[in-house]
Amino acid sequence: ELRLVDGGGPCAGRLEVKLQGHWGSVRDGNWNMDDAEVVCQQLGCGSAAGAYTASTRFRKGTGFISLARVDCQGDEPALWYCKIHGWGPYHGIHDYDTAVVCQGFSRLVGSESACAGRLEVRQGQNWTRVCQEDIDIKAAQVVCQELGCGTALSVSGASWFEAGMGLFWKGSFECTGTELLLSACTRRLSHGEGCTGDSSIICSSYTGFRLVNSNSSCVGRIEVEVGGTWRSLCASDWDLPDAEVLCHHLGCGPASSPYAPFGRGTGRIWLHPVFCQGSEELLQDCVHLGWGEHFCGHELDVGVTCEEALELRLVDGGGPCAGRLEVKLQGHWGSVRDGNWNMDDAEVVCQQLGCGSAAGAYTASTRFRKGTGFISLARVDCQGDEPALWYCKIHGWGPYHGIHDYDTAVVCQGFSRLVGSESACAGRLEVRQGQNWTRVCQEDIDIKAAQVVCQELGCGTALSVSGASWFEAGMGLFWKGSFECTGTELLLSACTRRLSHGEGCTGDSSIICSSYTGFRLVNSNSSCVGRIEVEVGGTWRSLCASDWDLPDAEVLCHHLGCGPAVTMLPGGYFGGGDGTLRRDTFTCGGNEWHPGQCPTVVLGQPACPPSYAAAVNCSGSGTMELQGLWCTGTEDNLAQCNVPEMAAVPTGSLEEVAIVCSGSRQVMLAGGTGRCAGRVEVYINGTWGTVCRDAWDLSDATVVCRQLGCGTALAAPRSAPFGPGTRPLWLGASQCAGTEMSLWHC
Structure with a gap:
């Protein structure tokens, strides 16, 4: 192998040859242009521009000497075909190490810049033009890197540049884009007979953009890479369209603020007056004045905040759709301070959070409580129809330290509601569309979506989802689409939305929620007998026995997969439990499949005698006869299967079912x-x-x-x-x- 080193590129420097696994110099006291020509042609670097003793142009080598005294005619295909008097490797002095400077294989001509123009390539001693059909963006990338011009912006015809004269190169270049030289790319016959004109390439000296001095790649002070060095950008003439292009270029969505301060940089400043329309794909595509002298100090280093780096939330309101407004900026959550906070501002927040329309705009201290710590934004003016808070006029971008007397708060109407019954936790489902409530087809909602609705409304867990025959009939338009939820989303608006599953809509969807998220029997050696405990809001407490009766027990036993209730046991039979007993009064008929379906009274009940906890004895073994069973596979027990209207209706003669589990085999x-x-x-x-x-x-x-x-x-x-x-x-x-x-x- 051979290479040129210490010359700043692959086509200039001290000549080295790899011999027996070691790189070493080539020593020759009579090194000349014929010798250098062979080296340049072998490396794909065009013709030789100079032959030197290394110490006079670069620096002499150290270590091995691979070859000594090389005599070439100038037309050999490789250095090894020349007459070589000494094959190393040797140890010796490096005073006569050789060096070469090549003219290069490619160049860009026809403009004032060496990094933009018509492409020409070396053929022997002459420069030849290249057809625009025979070069692509990958080949252009190699040319730009070979010339030290950064990255390729475009490759096209030469209409922008001075017209060319002379012969065309016969063939095309197929590059991967990673080659160091265009001459290293695969060469093919031209793609067609005709040549419509010269190819041209525009390179950019900017090889990268980044945002620094924050904990997010989408917010910070702008730095530009030129020639491998990162420098700050002067804020002269920088505005929102410029920031828009940069944010999209970085994959960070739209720009929120073009002026955000993120500290001062160090070192040289790149002055870059940029004039973007906002629709360009890359910042380099914008009209600019290039790099030159400037009159900026680092106090004018420009920063930007892109939308992907921003978050907002409502806190201290008991749910995701009400509370004090906070914005996450530069990695910190902070309040929004505004003495003129109004319903237009609140409307934008509610719509952005997927919480429907605004129900109220408040100073936080009057409805919730004021914040502590940072203030992220100050004075926000919205029209009410902006797609996000960042599109409003924001007078102050923090984070700031200050008093929190004017922290803002919002209460939203919510995205979903259940109507048509006396309970806010059961009824027909309606969702918010703009300022109106719309109905939802029963085909466009499932049990997972119902679970999200119940959690969003603070109604516990979903018991069933079905048609609305149990509830007051709805009126008005239907929501166009269906909801696909995992069941873990905080809001129905966060679920994936799809086109409706079918053309027809057989009726409204309805959901029945229950605040009771769990029931169990404890303090015995069987899961089908014991003291009754109820889970509400993640807390388990025992149930008072005062109004507990056999129909209630019957529903509970079947729900737990324990068959029918056998006996009602006296209060406190399995202990009184810990803490205050729940005084919930169930009035079950005995046919419900979940205790949460039973009418229940919680408030206004007399206190329960101490330790008077309800207990029940179910049939004991958990054996029960099931006819028609429908499970998703995620239930904890069979009693949680058979969601209404989804269980299969048995047909034909009934047969016993046997199950073999593999866990013990x-x-x-x-x-x-x-x-x-x-x-x-x-x-x-x-x-x-x-x-x-x-x-x-x-x-x-x-x-x-x-x-x-x-x-x-x-x-x-x-x-x-x-x-x-x-x-x-x-x-x-x-x-x-x-x-x-x-x-x-x-």
């Missing part, structure tokens, strides 16, 4: 050289045993190999090549079809 191959060959052993009921081979065949072996992840079975030997087992024989492992996923399915 295992299989392995023993006695072989690896885990995929050996004697079959199975683990059942806590004991390992071997398998009787009388009916064992290749189909059975295929299932075992599949179960163990060992590919296809090669053999199922009837003899005992892996030795006899010492454990009990299992007689039931055979009769596999070969398609089963495990031995237990045979």
Whole structure:
């Protein structure tokens, strides 16, 4: 191999040759242009521009000397074809180390800049033009890097530049974009017979932009990379359209503020008067005056805040749609201070949060409580129709330290509500569309979406989702689309929205929520008998026995998968529990499938006698007869299955169902050289045993190999090549079809 080093690029520097694994100099007291020409052509760097002793132009080498005294005619295809008098590696002085400067293989001409113009490439001693059909953006990228001009912005015809004269290069360049020289790219025949004109390339000396001095890549002081060096940008003539282009360029969405201060930089400042329209893809595409002298100090270093770096929330209001307004800026949450905060401002906040329209705009201290710490924004003026708070006129971007007397707060109407019943936690679903409430088709909502609605409304867990036949009929337009939720979203508006599943709408959707998120029986050795505990808001408390009766117990036992209730036990039979007893009065009819469906009175009930906790004895074993069962697979017990209107209706004659669980069964191959060959052993009921081979065949072996992840079975030997087992024989492992996923399915 050979290379040129210490010259700032691949086409100039001291000549080195790699010999026997070591790089070393080439020593020659009579080094001349013929020798240099061969080196330049071999490297793809065009013709030679100069032949030197290394110490006179660059610096002499150290270490090995690879070759000594090289004599070339100038037309050899590589240095190795020249007459070489000494093959090293040698140790010696480096006074006669050789160096070369090449003219280069490519250049850009026809403009005042060496980094923009018509492309020409070297062919022998002459420069030739290149057809615009024979170069692409990847090849342009290589040219820009080869010339030290940064990155390629565009490749096109030469209409912007001085017209060319002379012959065209015969062929096209296919580059990956990572080559150091255009001459290193693959060369092909031209793509077509015709040539519509010269190719031209525009390079940019800017090789990068970034935002610094914050904890986010989308907010901070602007720095520009030129020639590998990062410098600050002067704020002269910098405005919102410029910031828009930069934010989109960085993948940070729209700009929120073009003037945000993020401290002063150090070192040289790049003056860059930029004049963007806001629609350009890259900052380099904007009209600019280039790099030059400036009159800025670092006090004018420009910063920007992009929308992706900003967050807002409402706090201290008991939910995501009410409370004191806070904005996250530069990694810190802070209040929004405004003495003229109004409903237009609040409307933008509510819509941005997916909380419907605004119900009220407040000074935080009058409705919630004022904040502490930072103030993120000061004086915000909105029209009310902006898509986000950042599009309003913001007079002050923090973070600031100051008093919190004018912290702002908002109460939103919410995005969803349940109507048509006496309870806010059950009814027809309606969602907010602009200023209006719209109905939702029952086909466009499922139990996961219902769960989100119940949590959003502070109504606990979803019991059912169905048509609205139980509730007052709705009127008005339907929401156009369906909601796809995971069930963990805080708001229905945060769920994915899709087109409706079908053309027709059979009626309104309705949801029944329950504040009771769990029931259990405790303080006994069975899950079907014990003291009743209820979970509300994440807290478990025992239930008072004063108004607990058999229909209530019947519903609870069935819900827990414990069959019917057997007996009502006296209050306190399984202890009084910890803390105050819940005085909730259930009035179940006995046919409900969840206690949360029963009418319940919580407030205004007399105090419960101490330790008088309700207890129940269900049928004990948890055995129950089910006819038509529909589960999602995520329920904790069968009683949570059979969401109304979703259970299958039994058809034909009923049959008993048997279930085999695989958790207590295992299989392995023993006695072989690896885990995929050996004697079959199975683990059942806590004991390992071997398998009787009388009916064992290749189909059975295929299932075992599949179960163990060992590919296809090669053999199922009837003899005992892996030795006899010492454990009990299992007689039931055979009769596999070969398609089963495990031995237990045979």
